[in-house]
Amino acid sequence: MPKDDLVRIRHILDAAREALSFASGKTRVDLNANRMLVLSLVKEIEIIGEAAGKISEETRNKYKTMPWLDMIDMRNHLIHVYFEIDLDILWDTVVNDLPPLVKELEKIVPPLP
DSSP states (O other): OOHHHHHHHHHHHHHHHHHHHHHTTOOHHHHHHOHHHHHHHHHHHHHHHHHHHTSOHHHHHHTTTSOHHHHHHHHHHHHHTGGGOOHHHHHHIIIIIHHHHHHHHHHHSOOOO
């Protein structure tokens, strides 16, 4: 795997973990009243998508089960349609999609020394 891809995959993993930590102990209803939570989750998902978009074709082909395009598409939607963010989709992404993503990424990324 190219070194830059490994760095970007670490960024995806870090952002996913951070989003999960922000959501820990919270519920979907909390998004309605906590703008800071919304913005922090959006930012982390944007980072995930931006990094995914920079992953080489070689690495994407090696890890075909990773949802590369979903990550990129979600980022693009959040960036370009920022005025119509569906909080249900945002929450679902964080609580349902990120935990398995983290598990898959942890299989790819060697632990830091």
